[in-house]
Amino acid sequence: MYRKPNGDLGFNIWTFANNAVPSMMKDSSLDPGHISLPQKDLVFLHQTIRPPGDAHSPYAFDDQTFYASQIIWHKTVSKDVYKKLKKTGVLDSEGVVHTQNIGGNLTHDLAKIPAYRQKQLIDLLFWWEEECQRFRKLFEERAELERLVREGGGEGYGEMLERVVRKIKTRPSERDERVERDEDELMVRFVAGRQAEGREERGDEAPPAYS
Secondary structure: OEEOOOOOEEOOHHHHHHHHOOOHHHOOOOOOOOOOHHHHHHHHHHHHOOOOOOOOOOOOOOOOHHHHOOOOOOHHHHHHHHHHHHHHOOEOOOOOEOHHHOOOOHHHHOOOOOHHHHHHHHHHHHHHHHHHHHHHHHHHHHHHHHHHHHOOOOOOHHHHHHHHHHHHHOOHHHOOHHHHOOOOHHHHHHHHHHHHHHHHHHOOOOOOOOO
16 A cells, blocks of 8 residues: 555555565566466455455456566556457456457467467466366355354354465465365364264264274
8 A cells, every 4th residue: 555645545566566476576487488376476466455445356357467467567568458358258348267268369369469478378367267266166165154154053164264264365376285175184174073963963873993
């Protein structure tokens, strides 16, 4: 945040991103044909961190997403690419990615940017479509857990809700593969507890313990 000349507070994504992902400009190992983890972090932050009062959906790109990713270095070019991708249907009217509409003429439509940056941009589109699927799954889990907590559900639902909220907020470079696969200790313990409760309700005997 910063103070405008008129006294209002302003929000600068670049200032925030440079503080949040300081290694971006120092990483000399970036693959020119693919987006890097620091770039994914920048896009994630741009899509999820918004100034107060901005109800923008994290699913939908805006005309500065490509600029925020550092694939494109000029705001005007980012706006132009955004418009072209909307025209071709790769982005819908709201800015949501639809990679099935990527056609053979895309490189011609993106002629203003170098070939390796075109590859990065396409890589970004496919990655973000997967990221949106992840968001949808987590948002559904959060809504269900919030309902269970409100209804005074069984022990552990509060912890699981906190876990899902953390997953939603975790940037790509900080994700634990075990947590992403739902194989972390908290999830394993929760599932075991629910299975034990189910056996008790049915009157089943506990499975034998093997040494």
